[in-house]
Amino acid sequence: MGALGQPTLRVEDIAFHFDVSPSWFDRTVLRKPERTLKAVDGLSFAIPRGTTFSIVGESGCGKSTLARLVVGLYQPTRGSLSFATGSGSDGSVRTQMIFQDPYASLNPRWRVGDIIAEPIRHLGLRRAGGETDMRVRELLEIVGLSWRDAARYPHEFSGGQRQRISIARALSAEPEFLICDEPTSALDVSVQAQILNLLKDLQRELGLTYLFISHNLAAVRHVSDRVAVMYLGRIVEEAATDDLFERPKHPYTRFLLDTVPDLERPNRDRVPAVVDLPSPIDPPTGCSYHPRCMLATELCRTTVPEPQLLEATYVRCHHAEP
Amino acid sequence: MNAAFAPNEPPLDPPVLSIRDLRVEFPTRRGVLTAIRGVSLTIRRGEILGVVGESGAGKSLTGAAVIGLLEPPGRIAGGEIHVSGKRIDSLPRRQLMALRGKTIGAIFQDPLTSLNPLLTVGDQLVETIRCHLPLSRTEAARRAIDLLNEVGIPSPELRVGQYPHQFSGGMRQRVVIALALAAEPELVVADEPTTALDVSIQAQITGLLKRICRERGTAIMLVTHDMGVIAETADRVAVMYAGRIVEIGPVEDLIKRPQHPYTRGLIGSIPSLAARHERLAQIDGAMPRLNSMPAGCAFNPRCEIADARCRSDLPKLLPSGRGSVACWKLALAEAVEAA
Ligand SMILES: Nc1ncnc2c1ncn2[C@@H]1O[C@H](COP(=O)(O)OP(=O)(O)OP(=O)(O)O)[C@@H](O)[C@H]1O
Numbered sequence: 001m002g003a004l005g006q007p008t009l010r011v012e013d014i015a016f017h018f019d020v021s022p023s024w025f026d027r028t029v030l031r032k033p034e035r036t037l038k039a040v041d042g043l044s045f046a047i048p049r050g051t052t053f054s055i056v057g058e059s060g061c062g063k064s065t066l067a068r069l070v071v072g073l074y075q076p077t078r079g080s081l082s083f084a085t086g087s088g089s090d091g092s093v094r095t096q097m098i099f100q101d102p103y104a105s106l107n108p109r110w111r112v113g114d115i116i117a118e119p120i121r122h123l124g125l126r127r128a129g130g131e132t133d134m135r136v137r138e139l140l141e142i143v144g145l146s147w148r149d150a151a152r153y154p155h156e157f158s159g160g161q162r163q164r165i166s167i168a169r170a171l172s173a174e175p176e177f178l179i180c181d182e183p184t185s186a187l188d189v190s191v192q193a194q195i196l197n198l199l200k201d202l203q204r205e206l207g208l209t210y211l212f213i214s215h216n217l218a219a220v221r222h223v224s225d226r227v228a229v230m231y232l233g234r235i236v237e238e239a240a241t242d243d244l245f246e247r248p249k250h251p252y253t254r255f256l257l258d259t260v261p262d263l264e265r266p267n268r269d270r271v272p273a274v275v276d277l278p279s280p281i282d283p284p285t286g287c288s289y290h291p292r293c294m295l296a297t298e299l300c301r302t303t304v305p306e307p308q309l310l311e312a313t314y315v316r317c318h319h320a321e322p
Numbered sequence: 323m324n325a326a327f328a329p330n331e332p333p334l335d336p337p338v339l340s341i342r343d344l345r346v347e348f349p350t351r352r353g354v355l356t357a358i359r360g361v362s363l364t365i366r367r368g369e370i371l372g373v374v375g376e377s378g379a380g381k382s383l384t385g386a387a388v389i390g391l392l393e394p395p396g397r398i399a400g401g402e403i404h405v406s407g408k409r410i411d412s413l414p415r416r417q418l419m420a421l422r423g424k425t426i427g428a429i430f431q432d433p434l435t436s437l438n439p440l441l442t443v444g445d446q447l448v449e450t451i452r453c454h455l456p457l458s459r460t461e462a463a464r465r466a467i468d469l470l471n472e473v474g475i476p477s478p479e480l481r482v483g484q485y486p487h488q489f490s491g492g493m494r495q496r497v498v499i500a501l502a503l504a505a506e507p508e509l510v511v512a513d514e515p516t517t518a519l520d521v522s523i524q525a526q527i528t529g530l531l532k533r534i535c536r537e538r539g540t541a542i543m544l545v546t547h548d549m550g551v552i553a554e555t556a557d558r559v560a561v562m563y564a565g566r567i568v569e570i571g572p573v574e575d576l577i578k579r580p581q582h583p584y585t586r587g588l589i590g591s592i593p594s595l596a597a598r599h600e601r602l603a604q605i606d607g608a609m610p611r612l613n614s615m616p617a618g619c620a621f622n623p624r625c626e627i628a629d630a631r632c633r634s635d636l637p638k639l640l641p642s643g644r645g646s647v648a649c650w651k652l653a654l655a656e657a658v659e660a661a
């Protein structure tokens with residue numbers, strides 16, 4: 001895929017900290033005055049036009065926070081974001097987001113048809129009302145719903161159907177850059193396959209760029225050009241998709257890949273590693289993965305590893321080997 | 323009629339959950355929509371039944387009917403639901419509320435709707451625990467922290483003081499799981515409990531479910547579309563399509579030797595981690611809408627082997643192998659083989 005010209009998005013050392021100060025427990029027991037939670041703590045990457053960049057990582061590692069930074073719902077505590085020029089209202093690429101929680105992002109009092117038509121009307125993408133209706137029908141059918149669903153309200157749909165409504169809504173704005181936060185998490189595998197194939201087709205036909213966030217490693221492998229693995233607010237490994245899946249370098253990436261259930265040989269007696277999950281409120285010193293890492297040494301406990309280039313992979317680990 | 327639970331299950335103790343010919347309807351201005359069209363299943367003590375199927379097939383509604391949380395105008399229009407031998411679908415709302423939480427724990431698909439945004443997570447847990455167990459506030463608070471720890475929330479003693487919006491998507495889902503397990507119920511209805519979770523926490527949650535199942539004999543209805551989770555967790559699996567069960571059977575059989583054409587398509591569209599293909603296999607077309615169900619088998623418009631009979635008569639769920647399948651082509655094949 002051509003990395004011609006400016007990347008659609010370039011992120012430089014971006015960080016976002018939440019203030020999570022006094023609370024019930026703090027008041028009664030700890031009496032600690034202030035606390036910050038470093039949800040995103042210094043990320044840098046670039047997404048070339050027409051490619052898919054995926055983020056994977058444990059729940060709570062900061063993926064949705066990053067997505068919200070990218071669409072401008074949060075202002076970064078530090079660092080910068082730069083977008084390529086495009087047809088958006090401010091002259092940069094037109095960006096849309098598919099939210100992780102489909103229900104919370106759909107206005108319950110609007111009919112589905114109006115929800116999907118809203119961006120079309122707002123951006124003036126179709127001249128006549130009739131054309132807008134046609135486009136809404138088309139979008140509903142693209143995501144596997146029916147044009148008759150336009151008259152219904154979000155609560156009348158199942159979880160996966162709602163997720164498809166939010167996908168249709170995001171597509172209706174004709175974005176050049178689409179941020180997908182768990183876009184298929186509520187979908188059964190056959191509908192998921194339809195949506196993933198659709199995203200790929202749109203990319204091929206219209207050159208869309210995607211930032212794709214998902215727990216589903218098989219889906220990530222299928223759609224991505226590059227993949228970044230996040231751990232506690234930082235990227236610990238970033239590589240081209242095949243490199244990452246075939247030659248993972250960071251111990252955490254290896255652990256993730258080993259934990260994916262295998263349909264052929266399901267591990268029914270799996271004893272999940274009862275790990276002491278690190279807390280972003282109180283992150284470990286040094287490499288934040290060290291309490292769970294088999295390779296950890298004194299160096300890991302004291303010094304934060306800087307990203308290094310190993311073969312074609314960026315990895316943050318003192319002990320990464322080719 | 324109740325072929326689904328006759329032959330494959332030895333008559334041990336009465337099942338914890340038994341659903342017989344359940345029908346769920348939505349009266350609308352445009353007529354009555356029937357979303358669940360005769361579902362029968364049972365779950366025994368210590369058993370995990372996986373429920374999979376197309377988005378919109380009726381998995382969540384079946385679960386909601388069991389918990390007694392169908393949202394009006396939705397209503398149970400037929401059939402019976404028994405929990406530990408007691409009929410619950412005809413109970414008045416108040417009694418049902420009492421059962422919920424104590425006897426039946428519910429984990430919803432949408433974690434935000436089951437958490438109160440105005441209460442801290444700790445307060446919600448303490449409230450639920452004290453409502454069902456005779457514990458003091460301090461004991462309940464300690465139990466709350468233990469529960470959060472069990473579901474893998476780091477620094478639980480700090481997290482109890484936070485509000486739901488301060489948690490990530492997956493953390494909220496784990497709080498809902500902790501709430502559902504708080505009163506040690508006999509039956510847990512878990513609707514997509516691991517969708518928002520990454521593989522390691524997912525393994526931790528399914529490990530937890532398996533453990534309470536083994537140690538306390540809890541029966542679990544596990545709705546999920548993650549076949550990997552099913553393969554590692556469920557004992558039996560029910561596959562739903564358009565408001566019915568089209569196939570039910572032991573998990574190994576269902577994954578290795580799916581029988582119904584829909585189940586085969588479903589298993590075939592799972593993306594694999596190992597290989598990379600240009601396109602994923604998909605079942606073309608979409609599930610029929612509730613108000614335009616085709617005659618005969620609901621899957622026939624998308625089925626490659628459908629014939630005239632599939633387009634006119636509704637196949638029943640009949641025993642086949644160690645499970646049961648609702649497909650004319652298979653039932654016929656069996657009958658021919660037997661003759
Ligand atoms: N509004 C908020 N106030 C305080 N803390 C927050 C807020 N939103 C998120 N956090 C915290 O920031 C961290 C990262 O959250 P984020 O939602 O980005 O995680 P995530 O990687 O998307 O996880 P998941 O996979 O579970 O959705 C978590 O520890 C979370 O508790």
Ligand SMILES: Nc1ncnc2c1ncn2[C@@H]1O[C@H](COP(=O)(O)OP(=O)(O)OP(=O)(O)O)[C@@H](O)[C@H]1O
Nearest residue numbers: 156157158159160161357377378379380381382383
């Ligand atoms: N309030 C309602 N009014 C009308 N139809 C409804 C209502 N709630 C649900 N339905 C319909 O009932 C059907 C079954 O919904 P259900 O939520 O049980 O699906 P599901 O199998 O859980 O799907 P998913 O995997 O997408 O969550 C869907 O077609 C849905 O559109």
Ligand SMILES: [Mg+2]
Nearest residue numbers: 063064100491
């Ligand atoms: Mg998230």
Ligand SMILES: [Mg+2]
Nearest residue numbers: 158159382431
């Ligand atoms: Mg559902």
